[in-house]
Amino acid sequence: MTIHTLDAPTASALLEWYDRHHRDLPWRVSPPMAKRGIKADPYRVWLSEVMLQQTTVQAVKPYFANFLMKWPTVTDLAKAPGEEVMAAWAGLGYYARARNLKKCAEAVASQHGGIFPDTEEGLKALPGIGDYTAAAVAAIAFNRQAAVMDGNVERVISRLYAIATPLPAGKPLMRQKVALLTPADRPGDFAQAMMDLGATICTPKRPACSLCPFNGSCEALRLHDPEQFPVKAAKKEKPVRRGAAFVAVTSDGDILLRRRIESGLLGGMTEIPTTAWTARQDGETSTEAAPFNADWQSSGTVTHVFTHFELRLSIFRAAIADRVQINDGWWEPVTNLEAQALPTIMKKAIAAAIPLAFKTAKG
Numbered sequence: 001m002t003i004h005t006l007d008a009p010t011a012s013a014l015l016e017w018y019d020r021h022h023r024d025l026p027w028r029v030s031p032p033m034a035k036r037g038i039k040a041d042p043y044r045v046w047l048s049e050v051m052l053q054q055t056t057v058q059a060v061k062p063y064f065a066n067f068l069m070k071w072p073t074v075t076d077l078a079k080a081p082g083e084e085v086m087a088a089w090a091g092l093g094y095y096a097r098a099r100n101l102k103k104c105a106e107a108v109a110s111q112h113g114g115i116f117p118d119t120e121e122g123l124k125a126l127p128g129i130g131d132y133t134a135a136a137v138a139a140i141a142f143n144r145q146a147a148v149m150d151g152n153v154e155r156v157i158s159r160l161y162a163i164a165t166p167l168p169a170g171k172p173l174m175r176q177k178v179a180l181l182t183p184a185d186r187p188g189d190f191a192q193a194m195m196d197l198g199a200t201i202c203t204p205k206r207p208a209c210s211l212c213p214f215n216g217s218c219e220a221l222r223l224h225d226p227e228q229f230p231v232k233a234a235k236k237e238k239p240v241r242r243g244a245a246f247v248a249v250t251s252d253g254d255i256l257l258r259r260r261i262e263s264g265l266l267g268g269m270t271e272i273p274t275t276a277w278t279a280r281q282d283g284e285t286s287t288e289a290a291p292f293n294a295d296w297q298s299s300g301t302v303t304h305v306f307t308h309f310e311l312r313l314s315i316f317r318a319a320i321a322d323r324v325q326i327n328d329g330w331w332e333p334v335t336n337l338e339a340q341a342l343p344t345i346m347k348k349a350i351a352a353a354i355p356l357a358f359k360t361a362k363g
């Protein structure tokens with residue numbers, strides 16, 4: 001029997017791929033540029049990394065160009081009026097980041113003579129620079145052997161080693177693997193190559209494994225299921241509450257409605273009579289809680305997801321000859337339901353009992 005073994009992944013395989021297939025980006029010193037002796041500008045690397053944290057390469061390009069035109073160096077940015085920086089940032093979102101960007105530029109200008117510190121530790125001491133940005137700038141701008149891990153890198157590394165621990169718990173192991181794979185020679189290109197591979201080949205859906213430089217060493221590919229990685233922690237299920245709701249309709253086509261109390265969930269809105277919504281398994285979900293005696297027939301269950309719980313309402317319908325005198329509520333023509341302040345859950349409940357009550361209600 002032949003046992004199929006994988007080759008160990010190597011940085012050199014990835015770097016060879018990067019030399020041929022790297023993306024050309026305005027802030028990047030590509031391998032041909034590096035050969036011509038062009039060095040990465042830490043200001044550009046830092047600026048692009050901060051901008052890229054919230055949006056795509058395509059969206060960042062015009063902002064990056066505009067910033068560089070207005071403020072070609074970190075010292076220029078440090079001197080810029082705060083409002084101008086915020087205005088240039090507008091549209092990128094996360095405005096706290098723009099404020100930190102300005103603070104960081106000021107710190108580099110005033111405390112470091114306009115020159116970025118060249119170590120991860122030194123960079124991390126600056127305002128607004130976290131683990132990721134410090135590692136990325138240290139590797140890309142200063143060729144430090146720093147383990148750089150963004151979402152793209154997480155995907156590649158989790159597939160390469162078939163890391164089954166869900167995110168975020170799996171991160172430390174992923175970072176360890178990235179650190180082991182990051183070479184002393186060309187660590188910045190390695191980091192950028194991992195990002196490019198994740199963005200163009202090892203994509204979330206249908207990765208192009210046949211074109212991947214790691215395809216002889218990838219555990220997830222060997223398992224024939226790259227897409228299952230990275231494993232995400234199952235979302236915590238919301239608690240379930242249950243109740244019953246009652247749709248009473250007269251032969252004239254009137255429906256019994258009432259108003260919810262002002263305070264609390266859906267306060268002041270219109271509803272059909274309903275029980276309390278409780279988390280107990282024995283929550284009132286039967287006709288015992290109906291507003292009056294009638295031949296209540298089940299119309300199924302509707303569910304609705306609120307922010308903090310999922311509601312499952314058992315719906316009962318009664319067709320009655322005439323209006324019943326009720327202290328708490330009123331009778332409304334079904335044809336007039338659209339004009340009522342009925343929340344979605346109530347529309348769903350009514351639609352379960354009277355399918356054509358709302359053209360737009362979803363079950």
Ligand code: SF4
Nearest residue numbers: 202207209212218226
């Ligand atoms: S072989 Fe496929 S799954 Fe594995 S790293 Fe390459 S693209 Fe991703």
